[in-house]
Amino acid sequence: MAETSSSSRSSSNGSPMTNITQDHLFAILLLLPIDSILSFAMTCKRFRALASSDALWESISRRDWGPNSVDALKKSSNLLFQHQQQQLPWMRLYKHVSQLDSVSLHKLTYPDTHLALPRPRASHSLNFVSDYLVLFGGGCEGGRHLDDTWVAYIGKDFQKILNWQKVNSGIPSGRFGHTCVVICDFLVLFGGINDNGSRQNDTWVGQLTCHETLGISLSWRLLDVGSVAPPARGAHAACSIDNRLMLVHGGIGLNGLRMGDTWVLELTENFCSGEWREILTCPSPAARSGHSLTCIEGTKIVLFGGRGLGYEVLNDVWVLDISESYLNWVQILYELPNIPEGVSLPRVGHSATVILGGRVLIYGGEDSQRHKRDDFWVLDISANPSITVQPSTLNSARLLAKMWKRLKAIGHKPKCRSFHRACTDDSGRYLYVFGGMVDCLVQPAESTGLGFDGELFLVELLLQL
Amino acid sequence: MANNGENPSPDVGGKTVKLKADDGEIFEVEEAVAMELQTVKSFFDDDGVSYDTVVPLLNVSSTALAKVIQYCRRAVELRAKSGDDEGANEKAREEREGLEAELVREESDEGIKELILAANYLNIKDMLSFLCRAVGDRIKNKSVEYVRRFFVLENDFSPEEEERTRNEVAWAFEGVDAD
Numbered sequence: 001m002a003e004t005s006s007s008s009r010s011s012s013n014g015s016p017m018t019n020i021t022q023d024h025l026f027a028i029l030l031l032l033p034i035d036s037i038l039s040f041a042m043t044c045k046r047f048r049a050l051a052s053s054d055a056l057w058e059s060i061s062r063r064d065w066g067p068n069s070v071d072a073l074k075k076s077s078n079l080l081f082q083h084q085q086q087q088l089p090w091m092r093l094y095k096h097v098s099q100l101d102s103v104s105l106h107k108l109t110y111p112d113t114h115l116a117l118p119r120p121r122a123s124h125s126l127n128f129v130s131d132y133l134v135l136f137g138g139g140c141e142g143g144r145h146l147d148d149t150w151v152a153y154i155g156k157d158f159q160k161i162l163n164w165q166k167v168n169s170g171i172p173s174g175r176f177g178h179t180c181v182v183i184c185d186f187l188v189l190f191g192g193i194n195d196n197g198s199r200q201n202d203t204w205v206g207q208l209t210c211h212e213t214l215g216i217s218l219s220w221r222l223l224d225v226g227s228v229a230p231p232a233r234g235a236h237a238a239c240s241i242d243n244r245l246m247l248v249h250g251g252i253g254l255n256g257l258r259m260g261d262t263w264v265l266e267l268t269e270n271f272c273s274g275e276w277r278e279i280l281t282c283p284s285p286a287a288r289s290g291h292s293l294t295c296i297e298g299t300k301i302v303l304f305g306g307r308g309l310g311y312e313v314l315n316d317v318w319v320l321d322i323s324e325s326y327l328n329w330v331q332i333l334y335e336l337p338n339i340p341e342g343v344s345l346p347r348v349g350h351s352a353t354v355i356l357g358g359r360v361l362i363y364g365g366e367d368s369q370r371h372k373r374d375d376f377w378v379l380d381i382s383a384n385p386s387i388t389v390q391p392s393t394l395n396s397a398r399l400l401a402k403m404w405k406r407l408k409a410i411g412h413k414p415k416c417r418s419f420h421r422a423c424t425d426d427s428g429r430y431l432y433v434f435g436g437m438v439d440c441l442v443q444p445a446e447s448t449g450l451g452f453d454g455e456l457f458l459v460e461l462l463l464q465l
Numbered sequence: 466m467a468n469n470g471e472n473p474s475p476d477v478g479g480k481t482v483k484l485k486a487d488d489g490e491i492f493e494v495e496e497a498v499a500m501e502l503q504t505v506k507s508f509f510d511d512d513g514v515s516y517d518t519v520v521p522l523l524n525v526s527s528t529a530l531a532k533v534i535q536y537c538r539r540a541v542e543l544r545a546k547s548g549d550d551e552g553a554n555e556k557a558r559e560e561r562e563g564l565e566a567e568l569v570r571e572e573s574d575e576g577i578k579e580l581i582l583a584a585n586y587l588n589i590k591d592m593l594s595f596l597c598r599a600v601g602d603r604i605k606n607k608s609v610e611y612v613r614r615f616f617v618l619e620n621d622f623s624p625e626e627e628e629r630t631r632n633e634v635a636w637a638f639e640g641v642d643a644d
Contacts, residue, residue: 024585024597031601038634042609044618048630095636 120454125180139176147174177234193234292352349418356428
């Protein structure tokens, strides 16, 4: 860092200490929470200028959102501004991300309708890895399973027009209700159920390769996990933790009963083998299926919703911090402020994804009245003063109410759905949603009036830049 | 050479360096300790400067210099203790953190600021780092007025400007009670 003395040596404002370098003041500011940084900005003109510097706010964004999001944002903005190497307005960007209140939906079109497209399905897996969307398996009409793997390029030349390519079939064996997460650049797939009703507990690792001449391919191989593995299951939840581990919870087991166990998979460096171990905690979230797990801030795993043992739809939120020496699921209690429409929050078969800013975006799913939803909610557990505090000592209603925020959705209006899948790209600003179960208005595909959807659409976080 | 008890005497037998504070007080320190102060190191890196030369530190008070020397002396000792042994490293790190906490705990706001100025002038990276952390801890979650008092700042906003600034930053305080 260059040592430059501040230009206000002649200014009468401030103790001699404020003449120390800007770098050191920045170093102090970077240790502070946002409201303290902005209190600093309110002291005087000089400090307001300092605390408003875009260079500082880029560092703050990097600190709070992680380097990946920041680098991805810089990359995409370079394309936008092309010849002008414009600095992103980081302070304004940070503010808009924090205050996010709307999303814009875009229907994604296919250039050539003669090309094969993945058939409509639900309870499949959809992930973003190495600039590609990867889709595997799922269930479709007639309760049949699928075993095909499809990829679509979402790189820098992406213009909202997609090309799906089928790259594999047969391996892994067909299934739905499995989970697939991304660890480093590998896909890690676990469990699921096939159309014979057999539940699985095998673990697969998928790797995308781009050949100059042969094009894109994806290879799946069975992971050697030794003798210890979680009991077979489908409709469980999983998430990757900090690019090293995978956490799995609950789901429906071999005897058709919902489970509430927690397992962690640790992979060797070359991803050739892995080790499962169970995490026993008390208390722990009740048994459930169709719920979600997301990892925020690198170490905190957030669990939400699902369907419980009594077939009821749940709305509880739990957090597990993997960095603590004693692992514990802690329930986060909340109250919703009065909402005129009386929206309720129990959800099953929703999607939960971490978006830019480090919060969780919840979309769709089925509610307690068996209605499919199309609403977007942002779940922010940091609004809670301390998530390691026991629920009984939480007394701050205003903070609890800040946990859930409903977003406005503009643009394209897809059908309400459940058991769809969603994933973001590297920037965390764009969410891709595919498939799911939708209500069939024209002709019921099955006697229950259910249909499978094959639409892929894009959800963009609206940041006025 | 004045020795008022705050001036720790160096070990006999090692090479020493003389440092002069702003009030003329001279501190004799071991060479290894003196080289922790990058400004002093640069002073001697210049050609033709003999180690007998007294280094003039015009911007550092004798109180601050005494504390800086005390810290650097302990830091050099602790660094010598750590090596390849992870256990020893861990212990040394804990001891250093304890040393930093102790130094900071006893200091007033003015004292911390004086130390930052000294560490900044003398260019001691590690010391600056934990001093900045200490300042951060002291102003974290405090009111605007508290921060002004800490840095001795005059509010040079007009009432309209102040109101405008408050509105601009209000988004970060949503849902938080006024302190």
